[in-house]
Amino acid sequence: MRKMFKNIHYLFIYRCILCNFAPHKKKGIMDTRRIFAFLRDIMANNNRPWFLEHQAEYKAARAEFERGVEQALERIIGFDPSVSSQRVKDCTYRFNRDTRFSADKSPYKNHFGAYINAKGKKALRGGYYIHLEPDHCLLAVGNYWLPTNILTSCRNEIMANEEAWLGCVENRQFQKYFGEKKETREWSESWVAPQGFGLTKLKTCPSGFPRDYKYVGYLRLKDYCAWHAVEESFFEGDGWLDEMEKVFRTAKPMMDFMNNVIDDYE
Secondary structure: OHHHHHHHHHHHHHHHHHHHHOOOOOOOOOOHHHHHHHHHHHHHOOOHHHHHHOHHHHHHHHHHHHHHHHHHHHHHHHHOHHHOOOOHHHHEOOOEOOOOOOOOOOOEOOOEEEEEOOOOOOOOOOEEEEEEOOOOEEEEEEEOOOOHHHHHHHHHHHHHOHHHHHHHHOOHHHHHHHOOOOOOOOOOOOOOOOEEEOOOEOOOOOOOOOOOOOOHHHHOEOOEEEEEEEOHHHHOOOOHHHHHHHHHHHHHHHHHHHHHHHHHHO
């Protein structure tokens, strides 16, 4: 009996050594051709019967996208450990559309999206967004749909720490990816703007703030989200992770500036 336990002990040690020193299998590259092929098919056949008949294609495309999200998450954790508690399932969305308040009753989305946020997809604080849609892919960083009281605090923070704010959003690298202030445009459903900062804006200066403030354009913003459109080919191979990191790192100081305010409310 003692000899048997001794052999089992040696076997256990041997397996541990193999696990520690055996080369790890390299993760596969996200198959974007499969993803975009399915998304174009669903755009042309956005109905329940077709979708049910093509469940295999959907599951395969979604699995490929989630592979990419997993790799993106690992890369982001490297420079933003605050998102380390998130998993792929925490960052991705249902494929069914909510059609209750929409004139478009198409039951399914025509894109895959992932929002990587330290406090989850529904948090007010800013995060990182990856969007794959035929002819309309993009990367985005920041927050959106902020309540008025938080927006007021964000605007006050900009005025109180003007120099730090301008350092985040008016440096050469930020303008390279998200456009110069004079060129930024509002978000549009037609996706005409290849880059921008601020999904929506007030037409005039918000109430209670000086209209003659030099940087009043930043006070008019109703959110602090920066986006950068990319081609479908951007996601081919594994080099896209390096480029994604550059974009996200560039916008992170802006996002951190606002998250320092928003976190007081969550």
